[in-house]
Amino acid sequence: GAVVSQHPSRVICKSGTSVKIECRSLDFQATTMFWYRQFPKQSLMLMATSNEGSKATYEQGVEKDKFLINHASLTLSTLTVTSAHPEDSSFYICSARVGVYGYTFGSGTRLTVV
């Protein structure tokens, strides 16, 4: 089946630095990928929709200058958290649409900003 590989699975960074998270579709092409943020025991909140070859679409309240999304190829989307602060610590998950009804998810990235 369609697999999305997300790296890194865990990252700890210092406040003020930037962190890049990669999401790759391994055996299919994904023109659209989605980035979510999740707090402990809470649901996934959609941050942005990443479109190959064009600008990402951000949900209301998400700072596009802080969460930079690049979707330069049909198999890779990246999320860069710029000038990270402790409040950015969270679980970030990407997903890609597969077929009409299917969505497949990466395994997530636990970001801790110290």
Place this chain on the structure above:
Amino acid sequence: TQLLEQSPQFLSIQEGENLTVYCNSSSVFSSLQWYRQEPGEGPVLLVTVVTGGEVKKLKRLTFQFGDARKDSSLHITAAQPGDTGLYLCAGAPTKLGNQFYFGTGTSLTVIP
């Protein structure tokens, strides 16, 4: 915007008990999915329902899509510790669009 409200938010039960999780909305969805997520992992798809009134069974799990396609339920029979996790419903308002909304989530703990 959370279009899908799940209840209960937290549930702790003994092994062997039955339970039902509800997913409700005022909006109509072309399809609805249920996922289970374990800590530190991404959600894993359990089922997709697309027809109003549809019922699907997956071993001890029974999923139902409301007749009006606005709500859904997940019933677990004889819960086991392996059922522990975060259960999420998710709906797509349109068939071909990219909008996809997650419910508020239900954290289930099954005590041995």
